[in-house]
């Protein structure tokens with residue numbers, strides 16, 4: 001960048017304030033989580049891990065964490081399988097109903113999670129499936145699959161088809177072409193999509209709050225319930241743990257795909 | 268009947284025909300070029316041979332076997348794509364080995380054959396690199412090795428050199444031809460570069476708008492282009508319009524000597540002559556006089572544009588080591604009547 | 619080039635997903651739509667008779683109208699604040715050199731991936747009576763200010779949550795902008811401000827617009843922020859639906875509100891697509 005393109009002092013001050021604003025709540029959480037006190041105060045003289053320990057001794061939080069982990073991992077995995085298959089259909093073929101199918105697959109991005117939540121609640125109530133982790137996971141698949149589909153479609157459209165043709169002329173069957181050429185070539189899209197799906201499912205609150213039952217409460221729902229009842233530093237400790245998990249996934253995403261590409265370059 | 272024959276091969280996309288009625292016999296071990304401007308249907312023809320595009324009509328036979336509707340993965344032809352289409356997630360050796368794996372060649376034999384193929388294209392040292400770590404020319408050679416390692420009956424090359432820079436392209440022309448000679452594989456190469464086609468092939472197939480216009484050895488193609496289009500597409504050609512008189516064409520107030528079998532006295536005609544068949548003399552010493560408008564130095568040759576009363580004439584002279592006539596100088600143009608041919612203005616330019 | 623030999627293959631590939639999405643998106647939406655016309659009775663619950671009463675109630679009762687008005691107002695305010703903060707920030711980011719640009723872009727849009735409950739909780743700590751903000755106020759001699767459980771708290775947190783959705787599209791359109799275009803304006807005698815206004819701004823309008831619509835839509839249907847920072851009394855559309863479903867147990871009424879939220883959202887999304895397409899046509903054609 002040339003000198004002319006540098007930001008001036010006012011711009012930098014503005015930028016500092018914005019970054020401060022964005023990071024402030026996260027930083028405060030991470031600090032308060034280490035407080036030795038019983039109230040939400042910043043640790044001033046010493047730090048303590050007692051609230052982290054409390055989280056792991058709290059059976060509800062542990063159970064919810066495991067629920068979330070299970071739901072997010074399964075939902076992300078199934079979403080990837082569905083999205084790769086659907087992505088191939090949408091990218092490779094011209095068929096009637098293609099546009100409608102595309103709209104159907106991306107529709108959860110346009111429907112507020114609140115609406116999806118009450119809609120699924122109605123369905124599950126009619127099916128008698130409200131307490132089921134399987135149906136909860138199915139709901140999550142629907143919410144996260146569009147993210148994967150977008151990345152898979154981007155990867156497929158950027159793929160050099162002649163590599164697949166080359167494999168065919170070298171004697172590979174379509175299944176082998178898919179497994180040995182197509183999948184490895186769109187692997188960044190698949191991995192990025194899985195991680196993005198995992199994070200989104202792991203964080204999802206608004207839809208889940210309608211369709212979880214006491215046995216299937218996920219971590220964000222548990223945290224929401226906890227936060228509306230009592231506020232003690234344990235909440236900060238759980239939040240800090242979630243920030244840590246998210247940050248780890250984020251760094252991984254950044255390595256694999258470039259986070260800015262995943263979040264910004266949506267097509 | 269050749270080793271590989273195309274019989275009335277046609278490909279239509281909707282109404283438009285990308286390839287119409289292409290018939291061709293290719294002898295075993297022959298190197299054939301499909302030459303033509305962009306969009307004339309070369310790639311489509313090649314892909315029909317490869318089985319990647321389904322022909323609308325026509326037949327393809329290989330060694331007497333009809334392969335028109337055989338799946339591409341069963342034809343066993345070697346193909347080098349314009350983009351090379353290397354597998355980016357595999358090393359050079361893995362790329363080359365892929366076709367052998369598909370053929371279930373045992374491990375040990377596979378390794379030897381991969382080594383041989385890489386040695387053939389002089390890439391033995393780079394076997395463990397990934398495609399992105401290679402230069403354009405090296406990638407190109409990996410693609411050739413990958414296509415040749417399976418011992419294909421026919422090697423298909425789609426503009427194999429077009430992604431290389433000029434210098435490398437020239438080197439690879441000779442190298443590719445050398446490899447083909449050594450291995451003896453029947454080869455069909457698609458190109459839009461006439462010099463590439465002329466220098467590498469046993470025979471050149473010129474295509475225009477999906478049709479074959481001429482099939483000939485490079486030298487004959489150059490000397491006897493079948494159509495005005497070919498005469499200007501393959502090499503340079505001066506075309507001077509005039510009127511046929513006994514022994515030559517009258518143009519610009521001069522009688523320009525040339526061959527003109529079958530033309531009627533007084534008929535409109537065009538004189539065609541290649542720039543390198545014209546010599547420069549002192550004014551009045553040739554068949555027509557002119558003035559040098561522009562002069563270009565091409566290294567091995569000089570190229571002049573000479574303004575004459577019959578029109579602009581391009582002249583090419585070998586570089587003899589001394590500086591020739593300059594721009595603005597008056598000169599005479601000389602040629603033997605055997606090296607210039609007269610033809611009808613539109614239609615076929617005979618010989 | 620997409621292979622034209624369609625046949626049944628694409629349908630086989632898309633079928634599992636299509637079935638799941640039909641079963642878990644389309645069918646439930648239709649069920650909810652139908653539910654919103656059912657009669658509800660406190661004693662016996664949902665009845666089989668149909669009625670338009672829920673929609674009538676929502677559109678006439680001042681309790682609901684107030685909440686809808688607040689929802690629209692706060693969403694609009696959030697959108698405006700996001701635009702005035704997010705657009706300049708995206709511009710500043712785009713003018714930074716590496717590696718700062720990537721680092722700060724990550725810092726600004728990364729929190730998008732942190733659960734909204736966590737972020738809401740962070741703000742409730744900052745804005746509470748004993749929070750950092752009030753400590754600063756007290757240190758400045760301003761006394762304690764009630765922020766938590768006010769509309770201010772909701773808007774602050776909404777802006778925080780929605781900012782990435784504004785920065786991303788503006789950033790994207792700035793990326794497409796040739797950086798030399800602005801320099802070209804300077805060489806033609808434009809001041810920095812004129813260059814910004816006449817050359818840069820028109821090119822990022824699409825980004826700004828799409829960001830605004832997304833932010834508005836998401837803010838208007840936000841749940842966690844008003845629930846955690848608005849307290850029991852300051853309701854927005856989403857928390858209202860939650861109450862109807864979970865506390866009042868009047869599902870048909872809740873369904874009617876949810877349908878309205880959905881309709882508003884879809885209208886915004888469609889308007890957005892229209893605008894983007896129209897702009898694309900104008901700039902291309």
Ligand SMILES: Nc1ncnc2c1ncn2[C@@H]1O[C@H](COP(=O)(O)OP(=O)(O)O)[C@@H](O)[C@H]1O
Pocket residue numbers: 280284285303304305306307308309310311312619
């Ligand atoms: N899949 C396709 N669908 C429609 N038209 C095509 C397709 N492939 C090629 N064509 C048309 O067929 C003609 C020949 O194309 P091609 O064989 O690629 O030409 P070349 O390789 O000689 O440049 C072109 O006019 C091209 O537009």
Ligand SMILES: [Mg+2]
Pocket residue numbers: 306309310
């Ligand atoms: Mg081509």
